[in-house]
Each structure stands twice: as C-alpha cells, then as structure tokens.
Amino acid sequence: MAVVHAHAEAVLPFTVTRTPLRPVIHSGSFMGAEVPVWDIADRFGDTNLLVTNMDQGRDLAQCLGRKNLALMRGHGFAAAARSLVEVVRMSVYTPRNARALLAALALGEVKPLSPGEIDARNAGYKPYSPETQRAWEYWARRAGCGDMLH
Numbered sequence: 469m470a471v472v473h474a475h476a477e478a479v480l481p482f483t484v485t486r487t488p489l490r491p492v493i494h495s496g497s498f499m500g501a502e503v504p505v506w507d508i509a510d511r512f513g514d515t516n517l518l519v520t521n522m523d524q525g526r527d528l529a530q531c532l533g534r535k536n537l538a539l540m541r542g543h544g545f546a547a548a549a550r551s552l553v554e555v556v557r558m559s560v561y562t563p564r565n566a567r568a569l570l571a572a573l574a575l576g577e578v579k580p581l582s583p584g585e586i587d588a589r590n591a592g593y594k595p596y597s598p599e600t601q602r603a604w605e606y607w608a609r610r611a612g613c614g615d616m617l618h
C-alpha cells in the first residue's frame with residue numbers, strides 16, 4: 469500500500485471548476501471514468517485548505533473510497549495504490565492526462581476513454597511487467613535515484 473499527495477499545477481483547474489478530470493490518454497485509465505473532488509469546505513467551512521486533523525483526513529479518505537485518485541479543491545490530489553511503483557506512476561500520469569485534457573478542451577469536444585477501454589487497460593496492467601520496470605527505472609534516474617535501483 470502506498471499513497472501520494474501532490475500539488476500538480478495541471479490538475480488544479482479541475483479542482484476548482486465543474487469541468488471533470490477524465491481519462492483521455494491510455495496511461496490515465498487508472499483514474500476510472502469519474503474522479504471525485506473533495507472540497508474541504510463542504511464539511512469544515514473556511515479552513516486554510518490543508519488537512520490538519522484526523523476528521524479531515526478521514527473525510528478525504530471517505531471521498532477517495534475504493535478509487536485510486538481524489539482531487540482536492542484548490543489544493544491538488546491524493547492517490548492510493550497497492551505499491552510505491554503504482555503511486556509514482558499515478559503521480560506522473562495524472563498531470564500528463566490533465567495537460568492533455570486541458571489542451572483538448574481548448575480545441576473542442578473531448579472524447580474520453582470509454583468504460584470498456586478503461587476496463588481493458590486496467591485488466592492488462594501488470595505492476596511488475598518489463599514495461600513498468602523500464603518506466604520505474606527511467607523515473608528513478610530522472611529523480612536522481614538511479615544508483616539505488618540495483
């Protein structure tokens with residue numbers, strides 16, 4: 469089990485508008501057809517937008533539910549997965565998908581992945597496949613941790 473929290477800039481517009489973040493690229497399928505948006509103000513009123521106590525943390529976790537990804541209004545996102553490799557993957561592909569969707573919205577009508585495409589992608593995903601391992605090595609090297617791989 470692993471979690472990640474990030475303030476990825478490309479995701480922020482989807483936290484403060486009614487335009488939903490949807491998977492539009494194959495590598496964004498993990499987010500599912502709908503991504504929940506957690507608004508801290510719904511239950512806690514005016515705050516500094518940070519999760520600062522267990523009640524707020526539990527409320528965010530409840531919003532995430534069984535999904536992999538939840539957006540946080542005016543703040544960023546939280547993602548959960550079975551492994552560190554998978555949450556790093558989500559940290560890379562959530563903003564990439566958001567950038568692709570933002571660019572597509574500027575062009576016109578957007579065709580997101582269908583539920584069947586999402587299922588087909590997610591059924592074929594293997595966390596320890598050579599493809600995933602290659603990506604993991606690439607990200608580790610980019611992060612300056614390549615010497616820790618072997």
Ligand SMILES: [Zn+2]
Binds near residue numbers: 473474475543544
């Ligand atoms: Zn934060």
